[in-house]
Amino acid sequence: MYPKITWDLSKIRRNCREMLKEAANRNLDLVSVVNLAAGHEEIVWALAIQGIKTIGDSRVLNLKKYQDIPIKKMLLRAPMLKELKYLVEYADCTFISDLQTMRNLNQEAIRQNKHVEIILMINEKELHTAFDSNYHFIAELTEIATFSNLVLTGLGTNLSQYDEPDVVINKLNNLAHFKRILEEKLGISISLISCGGSNHISIWDSENLDKANNQIRSGTGILMGVGLNHEPIPFLEQETSWLEAQIIEVYPSSLSTKITVSGGDDELLATDSNPNHKQAVIALGHQDCYSNDLITTDDNIKILRQGPDYTILDVTNSEKDYQVGDVIKFNLTYLANLALMNSEYVVKEYLI
Structure with missing residues (x-):
């Protein structure tokens, strides 16, 4: 699960x-x-x-x-x-x-x-x-x-x-x-x-x-395994916990990127649309954990936005061709761990 x-x-x-x-x-x-x-x-x-x-x-x-x-x-x-x-x-x-x-x-x-x-x-x-x-x-x-x-x-x-x-x-x-x-x-x-x-x-x-x-x-x-400012403590183990979430939707999307160019008192907004973007939706929302406390283990995945029970990812640049049913792994901040452990909708697993 x-x-x-x-x-x-x-x-x-x-x-x-x-x-x-x-x-x-x-x-x-x-x-x-x-x-x-x-x-x-x-x-x-x-x-x-x-x-x-x-x-x-x-x-x-x-x-x-x-x-x-x-x-x-x-x-x-x-x-x-x-x-x-x-x-x-x-x-x-x-x-x-x-x-x-x-x-x-x-x-x-x-x-x-x-x-x-x-x-x-x-x-x-x-x-x-x-x-x-x-x-x-x-x-x-x-x-x-x-x-x-x-x-x-x-x-x-x-x-x-x-x-x-x-x-x-x-x-x-x-x-x-x-x-x-x-x-x-x-x-x-x-x-x-x-x-x-x-x-x-x-x-x-x-x-x-x-x-x-x-x-x-x-x-x-x-x-x-971390201390001041979340810095790793050298004699301790990090990566003691992680999150896995399953993809429930995959679809192409045209993402618009706004580029702001400042000049004097004026600002120009340019829009660059790329029709080849690919998005994936995972079954995890901010009622479980806020997305800014999640760290993707795949550096080519970007977290775009989040709702109460879903999170949308940009998987365009990933080397893996993600499909519905695939599982994506995240490393966690302190707040992510705290929220996930308190969510009844998140399965808890312990490796002995």
């Missing part, structure tokens, strides 16, 4: 082993982000078998689907008040920043007679300068020490929007400084700083980085 997304679990297992080894060499705790699994157990089982101790997902309902997998489960975003019941049931740890949400979460944890670990998320804008003991929200945070069923295990932030290493290092060092202030104020020990995603690989060997930053969250690294 098509369209079909295929995951090569052998490559993911190798990536997992390599990331675990590299993280251990740097005394880093590794959390495998599994948003791309979209609630499908096969990928998460592959990670658990390789020795991953903690997975992270942005959806509580996905964590629920992994309840039979013996692995620590972390919610990677602040929870909604309406989902606190399910958070306590299905997650062991959560990122959180709002004090009122913490109060409500503590009450729900008491009701269920459970303890929940929390990682206090610090907005990256707060990290532009070093903290001091009089910083405006530190006094508010002293209430955290009174929550009977919440355990503050760490601080966290998200710096994925930054690609300047010096900026990231400075912000993380400010976070490490804040950790020490908070430990002194609350009289507790905070065991970890969850310092970033796969892009952290580009700075994890920096001598200027405070070693208190000791947890890395890797999703694209383990599952796709």
Whole structure:
């Protein structure tokens, strides 16, 4: 059946082993982000078998689907008040920043007679300068020490929007400084700083980085082999997943190419029609995945346009004479993987 997304679990297992080894060499705790699994157990089982101790997902309902997998489960975003019941049931740890949400979460944890670990998320804008003991929200945070069923295990932030290493290092060092202030104020020990995603690989060997930053969250690294700006990570496997879609129509088409010639204040539009173009329609639309996140493996195929349940390709220059029933393969961006895994109309296949 098509369209079909295929995951090569052998490559993911190798990536997992390599990331675990590299993280251990740097005394880093590794959390495998599994948003791309979209609630499908096969990928998460592959990670658990390789020795991953903690997975992270942005959806509580996905964590629920992994309840039979013996692995620590972390919610990677602040929870909604309406989902606190399910958070306590299905997650062991959560990122959180709002004090009122913490109060409500503590009450729900008491009701269920459970303890929940929390990682206090610090907005990256707060990290532009070093903290001091009089910083405006530190006094508010002293209430955290009174929550009977919440355990503050760490601080966290998200710096994925930054690609300047010096900026990231400075912000993380400010976070490490804040950790020490908070430990002194609350009289507790905070065991970890969850310092970033796969892009952290580009700075994890920096001598200027405070070693208190000791947890890395890797999703694209383990599952796709890429890091900062989608650049391949040299010691990891890429092409871990791909899409195949079947052609349902093939027909000739006269394509018009508009050529704009600027001269002074005037623009001339010339039209060049080629009656020999050949188009193919595949059974995949933007309800499954947006076409600008697809990468054709045949460099001579161009993606022309897309509707809700179809995509039109120009196959004129391909060396293959495509016909109805033929299958076209695509490589995938992160967003393509995410969309396809969440589409019920796309078949999921896993190579062992």
